[in-house]
Amino acid sequence: MRRHAVLAAVLLLVSGSVVGRAACAEDLVDVVHPLIGTGGGPIGYGRTMPVVTPPFGMTGWVAQTRQSGHPGLSYYHKDRTISGFAGTHQAALWMGDYGDVVIMPESGEARTLPAERALPFSHRDEVARPDYYRVVMGAGGQAIRAEMTAAAHSALFRFRFPAGTARRVLVEASRAGVTGGVRVDEAKGEIAGYNPRRSDADLGPLKLPNFRGYFVVQFSRPATMSTYPATPAPDRPTGAFATFDAGADDVEVRVGTSFISVEQARDNLRREIPGWDFETVRRALHDVWQEKLDRIAVEGLSAEQRHIFYTALYHALLYPRSLSEYGRYYSAFDDRVHEGDSYTDFATWDVFRAEFSLLTLVAPERIGGMVQALLQDYRQGGWMPKWPNPSYTNIMIGTHADSLVAEAIGKGFAGFDRALAWEAVRKDATVPPDGDGTNDWRDRKPGTPYEARGGLSYALRLGYVPADRTAEAASSTLDDAYDDWCVAQVARAVGRQADYEHFLRRSLDYRTIFNPATRFMQARNLDGSWAGPDVGWTEGGKWVYTFDVLHDVGGLIGLMGGRDALAARLDRYFDGDYNWHSNEPSHHVPYLYDFVGQPWKTQERVRAIMRTEYADRVSGLDGDDDCGQMSAWYVFSALGFYPVNPASGIYMIGSPLVSRARLRMGDGRVFSVVADRGAAEAPYIRSATLDGVPLASPMVAYRDMVDGRTLHFVMGAKPSRWGASWVAPGAR
Structure with missing residues (x-):
């Protein structure tokens, strides 16, 4: 196949559609710094990895500086050796990898254990980009240069x-403690196999005997091949070597992956990388990223701020991870292969809170498929998942797939079964999980059924989840109230008015855990008595969660005693250093000043967080990025708005860091943001208009964006x- 034909084919297969837009003048892929968040330092540790993969790619490729675990990622910036290049599916530090494969070049003696084969490297000899990674490993005349694209x-x-020197490539099918499979075929120049490892297998109810991460590895030149160890042993890694004659030419290696079969991995590779033209494959991946990053064009940011902004957008576009393999997918909810498309992670x-809302703006063509994937999981496993990795893991609380479904329906997205959506969210809100009366649903408790809304059997009677029966009860009560509001929106959309009114009433149950004596949640x-003030929280405390009423801020204002009272509590929260931006429950809080007539304080707080919690450095994210949420907060806040209640389709106004922004919507319309004097020395809004009409409130709607307004x-x-004169609905 000629070069241009190969390029066209790869562009189609990497992105899922032909890129029909000419490259813009600026190379936005150059602006992304994937090393942001990969190491600790003055700001924090964002727990990201510099993966090379397309947006929503099924497999990400990353230098392995350490073996992943939970907790633990394949790459950590302070490490000084590399033991391989992992085809990873790990989504976050606290989630394990699954079905991964590792490739490692070696010279000299064959070494199989990561600690033995690891080679030193310096970050001075490292290039990390969304479309390309390069590093020099080893010392002096024995150094190996490695490059990869995907x-x-x-x-x-x-x-x-x-x-x-002898040239050798190791293929690690599975690490010690896991029995993988590998075989070699010298005639075809191929190593193939599978890895059954699923690190989080003990966290959910499904065992999945058919789960495998399959791979096919092919080489650009003939090789002598062998497997290891000579005798399979559970305490030794499993893999194979391809050994080449000594010479000066490069050795190229291409790898296909699949969750369906070795044959499907081979077909995926044939479709995506049919030849050995490295630069063509890299250019195709570059152009896919360029098109996606160019969905938002910004002006007025400093060089550092541009790096932060577009790196955040890169991080946000990695998840959820596609499971689709050209019309089929493996389901980790019934352990079978199905026709269609799917997503995980x-x-x-x-x-x-914000990541999914951002995707509705920058990847609208994906939203219907993402929601349908959650509904397929429901149909195949019995529930929509909390955090599929790739199956049920029972990590975190609430059933926030309800929010994603409600947001997609409210914004008018199609491509999924609305009747099935109602069935799924109604089950979340009305059916307690198995064993709810005897299980306390502690986080990461092994061997439990699917958690769904832990404590729901009590909440249906009491209006709250009791802390002496269920872990994280206070946070669950608040999260369930928001999810009930989302279920109500789905009910209204499918014409279930009585159900809409029922779940809307239930969404006010957050009031059952408001203590009027202290004005804290x-x-x-179980007997109605107050538990200790530090009991029942999920990654937060009373200061953060008292403000966790995303769907009824007006009602919260009433409980607090009015707008001034809530404003004073917000002042104490920020001035007392209770804001914990490194974790998600705090992300909406600075925007609450909009609801109490003091939007200038939202502008101050948001600007301060952008300035102090994000930076163009390896420690430039203060807390887990968690599949793009931390990054999505920055993207929205730099643009000047944020979805406090994401399923409402309303965005509260903050303080635009950009002077101009252009958001290309799915139908080709452009939503524009213009901020006169929107620089560091001018963070306060003096006036705001939408298409020349003064804004009546500090908010903008999704509908305004889709309509291409300014x-x-x-x-x-x-x-x-x-x-200052705007009053939040329901405020008393």
Whole structure:
């Protein structure tokens, strides 16, 4: 196949559609710094990895500086050796990998254990990009240069070995403690196998005997092949070697992956990387990223801010991970292969807040398929998952797939079964999980049924989850109230008015754990008594969770005693250093000043968080990115708005860091943001208009964005009274 034909084919297969837009003047892929968040430091540790893969790619490829675990990622910036290049499916530090494969070039003596084969490297000899990774490993004349690029299910490596030495490529099918499978075929120049490892297998109810991560590895030149160990042993890794004659030419390696079969891995590779043209594959991946990043064009940011912004967008576009393999997918909910498309690695407790909302703007063509994937999981496993990895894991609380479904329906997305959506969210809200009366649903408790809404059997009677029966009860009560509001929206959309009114009433049950004596949310026991103030929280405490009423801020204002009272509590929260931006429950809190007539404080707080919690450095994310949520917060906040209640389709106004932004919507329309004097010295909004009409409230709607309107801010150096007269619905 000629070069241009190969390029066209790879572009189609990497992205799922032909890129029909000419490259813009600026190379936005150059602006992304994938090393942001990969190491600790003054700001924090974002727990990201510099993976090479397309947006939503099934397999990400990353230098392995350590073996992953839970907790533990394949790459950590402070490490100084590399023991391989992993085809990883790990979504976050606290989630394990599954079905991974590792490739490692070696010279000299064959070494199989990671600690033995690891080679030193320096970050000075490292290039990390969304479309390409390069590193030099080893010392002096014995150094090996490794390069890699990728497509959705495959990767292409190029290794340059030291002259005059034996050249060898190790393929690790499975690590010690896992019995994988591997076979060699010298005539075909191929190593193939599978890895059954699923690190989180003990966290959910499904055993999945058919689960495998399959791979096919092919080489650009003839090789002598062998497997290891000579005698299979559970305490030794399993894999194979391809050994080449000594020489000065590069060795190229291409790898196909699949969750369906070795044959499907081979077919994925044939479709995506049919030849040995490294630069063509890299260019195809580059162009897919360029098109996606160009969905948002911004002006007015400093060089550092641009790096943070587009790296955040890169991180947000990695998840959820596609499981589709050209019309088929493996389901980790019934352990079978199905026709159609699917996705996994939805960290719903995290991403419902802003990440999914961002995807509705920058990847609208994916939303219907993502929601349908959750509904397929429901049909095949009995429930929509909390955080599939790739199956049920029982990690975190609530059933926030309800929010994703409600947001997609509210914004008018199609491509999924609405009747099935109602059935799924109604089950979340009305059916307690098996064993609910005897299980306390502690986080990561092994051997439990699917958790769903842990404690729901009590909440249906009491209006709250009791802390002396269920772990994380106070947070669950609040999260369930929001999810009930989302279920109500789905009910209304499918014409179930009585159910809409029922779940809308139930969404007010958050009030059952508001302690009027302290004006804090507080867990209650089964007998109605108050539990301790520090009991029953999920990755937070009373200060954060008292504000966790995303769907009824007006009602929260009433409980607090009015707008001034809530504003004073917000002041104490921020001035007392209770804000915990490194974890998701706090992400909406600075935007609550919009609801109490003090939007200039939202503008101050948001700007301060962008300035202090994000940076263009390896420690530039203060907390787990959690499948793009931390990054999505920055993207929204830099644009000047944020989805406090994501399923409502309403975005609260903050303080635009950009001077101009252009969001290309799915139908080709463009939503524009203009901020006169939107620089660091002018963070306050003096006035705001939408298509020239003054904004009546500090908010903008998704419908305005889809219609391609222009949001225009006039900024100033001092606080103004803009937005102070608006009263939140329901505020008393």
